[in-house]
Amino acid sequence: MRADAARNLARILDAARDVFAERGSEASVAEIAARAGVGTATIYRRFPTKEDLLAALFEQAVARLAVDAAEAAEAKDVGRALRGFMQRAAAAHMADRSYCECAETNVKLRPEVQARFDELIGNVDRLLTRAKEAGEVRADVNAFDVPILLMGVAQAGALLEERVPGAWKRYLDIVLDGLRPQAARPLSRRPLTARDLRPRA
C-alpha cells in the first residue's frame, strides 16, 4: 500500500494547499479531508496536529522561495534578477492566504522551517550583495529585510486582490524603488540580525 499511501499523502497536501490558500489557515481539517477524499483521521495520521500540516506546507513554500533566490543570485543581470525574484515571491504569497498567517504564528519557529528560512536568507544575501555591488540596491538593507517587505506587499495586495487583481505589483514597484540607492535616506532603525528571529531571542 506504499503507492496508495503516497498518493493519499499527495492528495492531502494538495487539498490542504488549495484549501488553506483559499480560506486561510483557519480552514477546518474536515474541509481539507473532504476535498482530499479521505477521512479526517487519515490527515491526523500524517500530521499529528493541524499546525503540523500548516508547517509542512509553509516549509515547502519557504523552500521554493529559497530555490528561486538561489537561481536569482546567479543571474547575469542582478537588478533584473532581484526584481524578478521579488515579483515571483510576492505572487506566491498572494496565491496562498495561509502563507502570511503562518509567518505570524509560531509555525515559523519550528526547526524545519527555520532551516529553510536560513537557506532563503543565505541565498537572498548573495543576491543582495551582488545587487549592492551593481549599485542597484542601497547599502543599508540586508537579507532579512526582503521577506519582511514581501510580506508587507503581499498583505497590502491581498486587501485589493479581489477588486483590483494584480494591484500588489504597483506596491512592489514602490518598495523596490525604496530599496534603490537614489532615494535613500538614513533608516531610523538598525537592520535585523539572525538573533532577532531565533526562538526566545
Place this chain on the structure above:
Amino acid sequence: MRADAARNLARILDAARDVFAERGSEASVAEIAARAGVGTATIYRRFPTKEDLLAALFEQAVARLAVDAAEAAEAKDVGRALRGFMQRAAAAHMADRSYCECAETNVKLRPEVQARFDELIGNVDRLLTRAKEAGEVRADVNAFDVPILLMGVAQAGALLEERVPGAWKRYLDIVLDGLRPQAARPLSRRPLTARDLRPRA
C-alpha cells in the same frame, strides 16, 4: 436613562477597542462585555452583530486618521508633515490588532466607513498634492496608495513587533523613500480610483 445608556455605550466602545486591539477581531463578545461591565445582550442591543461593533470602531479609527491627515495637509513643512502623518498612522495600525483585520473583511464596505474613508482620502490627497509640488513625492502616486502602503508596513511590522519592537519604523522609512521622486521608475500598474474601492465595482 439616557445618561446611563450613553455611559454604557461609551463603556462598550472603550472595552471593545481595548479588547480588539489586544486580541484581534476574533476576541469574543463575552470578553468585551465582561471588560465593559455589561451583559452581552446590552452589546447586541446597540450592535446587532459583532461585525457592526467592529465597524463602528473601525470607522472611528479611520476618522482619527482623517483628522490627522487634515492637520498634516496644513503644515508648513509638507515633507515632514507627510512623514509624520504616516508614522502616526502606522503606529496606530500597530497598536490595534483588529485594524488590519477589519480592512481585510467587508467591514470596509459599509457606507459609514466609506464616508470616513472618503474624508481620509480627500485629506491625504491635499497633503500629497502639496508634497508633490514640493518635490517630496513622486508624481505617479495618489492618495489611495497611502492607506494601502500603511497597511503593508503595519502588517509586516506586526510580524516583528514582539521580538523587535518598533521595527516597523525601518520599513516605513524604506516605503517613504520609495515614494520620493529620486528613485522612481515607472510603475507597472495604474493607480487606484474611487471606483475600485466601491462595493460591487
Place this chain on the structure above:
Amino acid sequence: MRADAARNLARILDAARDVFAERGSEASVAEIAARAGVGTATIYRRFPTKEDLLAALFEQAVARLAVDAAEAAEAKDVGRALRGFMQRAAAAHMADRSYCECAETNVKLRPEVQARFDELIGNVDRLLTRAKEAGEVRADVNAFDVPILLMGVAQAGALLEERVPGAWKRYLDIVLDGLRPQAARPLSRRPLTARDLRPRA
C-alpha cells in the same frame, strides 16, 4: 430568570450525579446534558471544564461525609457510631461509580475539595479519638486511614455489587475488625500525615 437558572443548575447537578454514578466519570457531557434536558453549552457555562463539574459533585459528596462524621463523633455509643458512619460512607461510595475515580485523579487536589476533606478528617479524628478511648479502636491508626480503607472496601465491593449486592458489607466488617485492638499487630508503615496529601508534598 434567576429561578429558571437555579432550576437548570439543579437539574444539571442531579443529572450529572446520576450519570456519573451509573457510568463513572468517563460519562460524556453530552449524556448529562441530555438527561438534564439542556444543551451541552449550558453545562459549560456553569462548569468551565468537565473536571470542574466532577469536582463540584465530589466536593458535595465529601461534605456529606464530613457532616455525617461530625454527627457520629457526638454519639453516645462511639463504637456503634463509628461502624454506622463507615457503613453509610461505604454505601455512599458504592452508589457513585465516579466517587473513587475522582479520588484517584487530581480532582482531589482542588482547594475547595481539600477544605471539605480537611473537615472530614477533623471530624473523623474526633470520632476516632473517642473510639480509641473506649477501647474500640487500636491506637496506631489515625483519621487518614479511614477514607483510605473506605475506598478500598468500596472498590472491592464494586467488583461484586452486580452479582452479590451488598457483599461490600462483609468486607467492611473484616476491615472494622482489623481496626479493633484485639488483633492488632504492629503496622509496617507509619500513618499518613496531612503533608502526605497536600499538593506537591
Place this chain on the structure above:
Amino acid sequence: MRADAARNLARILDAARDVFAERGSEASVAEIAARAGVGTATIYRRFPTKEDLLAALFEQAVARLAVDAAEAAEAKDVGRALRGFMQRAAAAHMADRSYCECAETNVKLRPEVQARFDELIGNVDRLLTRAKEAGEVRADVNAFDVPILLMGVAQAGALLEERVPGAWKRYLDIVLDGLRPQAARPLSRRPLTARDLRPRA
C-alpha cells in the same frame, strides 16, 4: 515462520504487559504495537479484540498468583506464608494498573480466566484451611474473600502510591489483622460461593 510468529507473540505480550501496567487498560493498541515493534494488525491477528489481549494478560497474572498460592500452601509456617502471599499478590496488583481494571470488567468472566481463577481459589483454600487450623485466621472467611480483599488493598494503595510509595502495606496489615480470629465479630454477610462468580449466576 513458526519461530518468527512465536517471537512476535512474545513481544506483543511483553509490550502489552508493560504498557498496560504503566498506563492502565485504556492504553492504546497503537502504543503497544509501537513498543512491540510490530504493526497493529499483527496484534489483531492474535487477539481479535483489545479485550482479548487484556484477558490473556490477566489470565497470566491470575495464573502467577495461583502458582504463588500453591507454594504458600505448602510452607511450614502457614501464618507467615499467608502474609507473604498476600504481600506479594498486593505488590503485583500495585505494579499493574490494568489488573484491577480487568477485574472490574467482564474480562473476568472469560472461561480461560475462570479456569485460572478456580486454580487460584483452590490453592488459596488449601492455604487458608491450614491457616485456620493453625489459629491464624478466623473460621468465617473463605478463599473467595482473599482476592477481594487484595483488590481493595491495591486500589486503596493506588490512591497513595505516587505520594506515599508502599503505603498499601499499612492497609494490608490492617486487613490481615481483620482476618485474625482475635478480633472477629460475626460477619453480616454470608461468604461468597463459586456460583456467585459464575457468568449469569
Place this chain on the structure above:
DNA sequence: GATGAATGAGAATTCATTCAT
C-alpha cells in the same frame, strides 16, 4: 432598557478496528 442564561453548530483530536498490499 438591561441582563445573563441558553443554545446549536462546529472545531480539533483520538482510537479500536478493518482492509489492501
Place this chain on the structure above:
DNA sequence: GATGAATGAATTCTCATTCAT
C-alpha cells in the same frame, strides 16, 4: 503472515446570537 494506512464515531470545548425575566 505481517504490515501500517484508513476510517467512523465519539469527545471535549467554544462562541455568536437569541430569549425570558
